[in-house]
Amino acid sequence: xxxxxRATLETVYMVLTSSIISVVIGxxxxxxxxxxxxxxxRPKPNLYRAIDVTINVLRSIPFMIxxxxxxxxSRLLVGRATGTTATIVPLAILAIPFVARIMEQSFLExxxxxxxxxxxxxxxxxQLVRTVLIPEALPALVNGVTITIINIIGNSAMAxxxxxxxxxxxxxxxxxxxxxxxxxxxxxxxxxxxxxxxxFLGRLIENRLRRDGTSPAL
Amino acid sequence: xxVIRVEHLRKSFLLDKTxxxxxxxxxxxxxxxxxxxxxxxxxxxxxxxVRCLNLLERPDSGEIWFDGLNLVEQDDSVLREKRCRMxxxxxxxxxxxxxxxxxxxxxxxxxxxxxxxxxxxxxxxxLDYIGLSAHARSYPAELSGGQQQRVGIARALAMNPRLLLxxxxxSALDPVNTELVLSMLRxxxxxxxxxxxxxxxxxxxxxxxxxxxxxxxxxxxxxENTVEELFLRPRHAVTRRMIRxxxxxxxxxxxxxxxxxxxxxxxxxxxxxxxxxxxDISRRFNVDANILAGNINALVGGDVGxxxxxxxxxxxxxxxxxxxxxxxxxxxxKLEPGNGQNNGVGLHAxxxxx
Numbered sequence: 001x002x003x004x005x006r007a008t009l010e011t012v013y014m015v016l017t018s019s020i021i022s023v024v025i026g027x028x029x030x031x032x033x034x035x036x037x038x039x040x041x042r043p044k045p046n047l048y049r050a051i052d053v054t055i056n057v058l059r060s061i062p063f064m065i066x067x068x069x070x071x072x073x074s075r076l077l078v079g080r081a082t083g084t085t086a087t088i089v090p091l092a093i094l095a096i097p098f099v100a101r102i103m104e105q106s107f108l109e110x111x112x113x114x115x116x117x118x119x120x121x122x123x124x125x126x127q128l129v130r131t132v133l134i135p136e137a138l139p140a141l142v143n144g145v146t147i148t149i150i151n152i153i154g155n156s157a158m159a160x161x162x163x164x165x166x167x168x169x170x171x172x173x174x175x176x177x178x179x180x181x182x183x184x185x186x187x188x189x190x191x192x193x194x195x196x197x198x199x200f201l202g203r204l205i206e207n208r209l210r211r212d213g214t215s216p217a218l
Numbered sequence: 219x220x221v222i223r224v225e226h227l228r229k230s231f232l233l234d235k236t237x238x239x240x241x242x243x244x245x246x247x248x249x250x251x252x253x254x255x256x257x258x259x260x261x262x263x264x265x266x267x268v269r270c271l272n273l274l275e276r277p278d279s280g281e282i283w284f285d286g287l288n289l290v291e292q293d294d295s296v297l298r299e300k301r302c303r304m305x306x307x308x309x310x311x312x313x314x315x316x317x318x319x320x321x322x323x324x325x326x327x328x329x330x331x332x333x334x335x336x337x338x339x340x341x342x343x344x345l346d347y348i349g350l351s352a353h354a355r356s357y358p359a360e361l362s363g364g365q366q367q368r369v370g371i372a373r374a375l376a377m378n379p380r381l382l383l384x385x386x387x388x389s390a391l392d393p394v395n396t397e398l399v400l401s402m403l404r405x406x407x408x409x410x411x412x413x414x415x416x417x418x419x420x421x422x423x424x425x426x427x428x429x430x431x432x433x434x435x436x437x438x439x440x441x442e443n444t445v446e447e448l449f450l451r452p453r454h455a456v457t458r459r460m461i462r463x464x465x466x467x468x469x470x471x472x473x474x475x476x477x478x479x480x481x482x483x484x485x486x487x488x489x490x491x492x493x494x495x496x497x498d499i500s501r502r503f504n505v506d507a508n509i510l511a512g513n514i515n516a517l518v519g520g521d522v523g524x525x526x527x528x529x530x531x532x533x534x535x536x537x538x539x540x541x542x543x544x545x546x547x548x549x550x551x552k553l554e555p556g557n558g559q560n561n562g563v564g565l566h567a568x569x570x571x572x
Contacts, residue, residue: 004313120272121326121373124294131329136316204571209316 003170004198008190010084010164014156015194017053018088019149022095026148027141029096030103031129033036041115041125061156066090067162091159093150099148106140107133139209148204150195167191221381221413222271223247228281229270240266242437249380252410253403255424255445257460258434264417265291267434268385271415272304273297285380286536292431305374311366313358319369320354326376343371347403366396368402375401375406381405382414388423395447400426406451421460423571424515433457449515449522450485450549458483461524462513470526473510479528480536481510485549488520495546496527498537505531526553 033051036044060067067090071081074089110133118132134141160168167187175184229241239463240263248254256264269275271282282289285300292300313322323344334484345351348368350361358366367387374382390395404427407414418424422541424431425445432442433456441454452458457471474481486495491514500507507527514523529536542549 038325077516109312111312113308113310114314116269116274117312117314117373118325118329119274120304120306121329122298122377123329126330130435131325132314136314138316166290 003174004190005076007167007170007187008169009189011153011156011168011191012196014084014087014091014159014164014166015149015152018091018152018156019145021088021092022099022148022152023145026096026099027103029131033100033104033177034107035129035139036123041119041128041204051100051115051159057096058094059101061094063090063094064162066094067159067164080095084165087156087159087164087166091155094098094155095148095152098151100146102144102147103137103141104139109140110136139206142202142206142209146198146206149198149202153191153194153198219250220247221250221284222415223281223283223550224271225281225283227267227270227277227282228329229266229277230277232381239437241262241270244280244434244439246432246442247441248415250380251407252430253407253416253428254415255428255431256415256417257421257424257431257433258456259419259460261403261427262418263437264434265385268306268383268415268417268436271348271383272306284512284568293524302330303379304381304383305377305379306383306385307367307370307374307387309389311358311363311370311390313366313369314374315358317357318354319350319356319358319361322358322369323372323376325373330377334335340376344376347375348372362395363391364398365400367391367395370400371402371406372383380412382412384414384416384418386417386419389420396423400510403427425515433460436472445517446487446520446522449517449524451551461515471555473526473528474544474553476510477508477528479508479530481495481526481528481555482540482551483551483553484525484527484543485551486523487524487547487549490547491521491523493546495543495548496525503539503542505536505539506527507537 022055024155031046034040035042036048036051038045038048040048050163058066067087070090070093075092076082076087077089078085080086106196114136115128115132123131156164156166157168158164159169160166160170163169167190171184171191173186174180224247225245227241227244228239231235231237232238243265244267247255258264266275270277275280277290279289285303287296287300289297289300300525314325317325318342324337324341327340342351345354348371350365350368350372353361353365358369358436359367379524381402387403388399391399400423403414403416406412407427416424428445428564430442430444431448432439433448433454434440435454435456440525441448441452441457443451449461452461455471462470470483496507496509499505506528509525510556511525511526512524514521529539531539544550
């Protein structure tokens with residue numbers, strides 16, 4: 001039973017840390033994308049195309065392969081290539097482009113006229129982002145973060161297969177390899193519970209934010 | 219005193235590799251306490267023009283003089299400062315949907331870095347002015363369109379602007395709310411004496427509020443005059459079309475095709491609009507006046523009307539009748555047959571045969 005507690009804590013640690021890192025880097029990237037879009041407020045079509053292609057490339061690499069490819073980077077950043085802390089590196093690297101894209105899509109939902117109203121009130125681009133763009137898109141942003149965390153939970157389970165630790169590791173080593181279906185079942189059940197809790201909390205926060213009477217996004 | 223002066227403003231876009239001249243050599247100026255209407259059909263370039271005025275769109279060339287500066291030459295920090303002195307209200311209100319009514323009105327003040335202590339009395343004063351103090355904590359989505367536009371007006375007035383830009387502000391509203399918003403704008407002009415540039419495609423809206431109107435077509439101002447003069451002597455076909463309204467689809471010139479007798483558009487000022495001038499000349503000069511169309515418009519400066527009349531009788535008698543009308547201050551415009559845009563199938567068929 002001790003093993004399960006340890007694995008659960010490992011998963012929480014991996015998922016939380018990589019989620020925070022991916023949002024901290026992905027959100028500004030999303031803002032940058034929306035500003036430099038060809039029809040954005042500060043259009044830089046070449047820069048946009050470069051980031052756009054990079055995101056698409058990163059998003060098409062399967063997680064298992066990316067994890068192995070970034071082994072050297074993990075070793076450089078955290079001192080080793082396997083283990084819970086090391087796994088945070090590929091988890092975050094895969095989630096950053098996802099977050100950037102999903103934030104960009106959320107920002108696109110903000111009516112251009114509302115941004116115009118902000119600019120006409122004398123706002124700088126920085127003020128506009130902080131006081132209009134992000135607040136107006138917030139419910140959609142929260143929804144995006146929820147999806148990101150759930151994706152990371154899925155990937156972290158996969159990371160267990162190549163020494164990543166956490167519930168995925170437990171499910172494979174104690175469940176699959178030892179042919180112990182109870183262990184396998186419990187590990188998977190905890191992972192499912194995680195996803196449910198994150199989805200529930202995400203929706204709760206989003207609905208609270210939508211109390212302004214604006215209709216929820218589909 | 220002149221609030222804004224625009225000189226030879228141009229702005230064009232590339233659309234499918236062809237240049238669209240959305241604003242084409244436009245010049246005008248607006249004085250303090252004056253409501254200046256920019257009217258035209260959709261696509262005439264009105265909205266692009268208004269976005270050029272506060273530099274949300276950068277014009278290709280031309281000058282915009284406001285607060286003693288040519289805005290086109292200013293850098294971003296000066297522009298932001300000047301934009302506060304130029305409020306704008308929009309067709310779709312463009313309120314911040316996730317901010318309360320109170321925060322919407324406070325927004326320009328916060329952006330300008332004012333302290334909450336200074337902001338509170340100003341916002342309360344503005345909410346009181348638009349009559350929505352009770353809705354301070356509501357969100358825009360909980361308000362009707364007319365109420366939302368009033369919040370838009372309060373937000374636009376927050377920084378004590380010298381000029382208010384109104385971009386189709388009533389186009390998305392029903393007639394009752396249109397009326398409410400227009401009377402609010404009228405009140406703003408009367409109370410604050412600021413200048414207003416009113417962009418609309420509805421002549422009804424323009425005539426209810428404007429002192430002077432410019433008619434736009436294909437990015438150009440084709441005609442500009444005081445409202446009364448514009449209704450009395452519309453020189454351009456688009457103007458005559460807009461005065462008649464969209465439900466009446468036939469251009470005035472069409473009436474000239476109906477009869478072989480000469481057809482005139484007679485414009486009546488407020489002083490002559492109630493006098494029985496037509497039956498008077500009919501008796502005195504022995505001409506038959508056949509009234510084909512007519513209208514009276516209530517304007518800010520008084521009622522103005524027009525009649526489309528064909529005169530039958532001796533040429534000399536018709537001449538005498540016309541000069542008598544002219545002496546009474548009636549504006550006379552002869553309508554030539556075949557000038558209309560919808561002359562019907564007959565004319566086109568003839569052209570094809572040729």
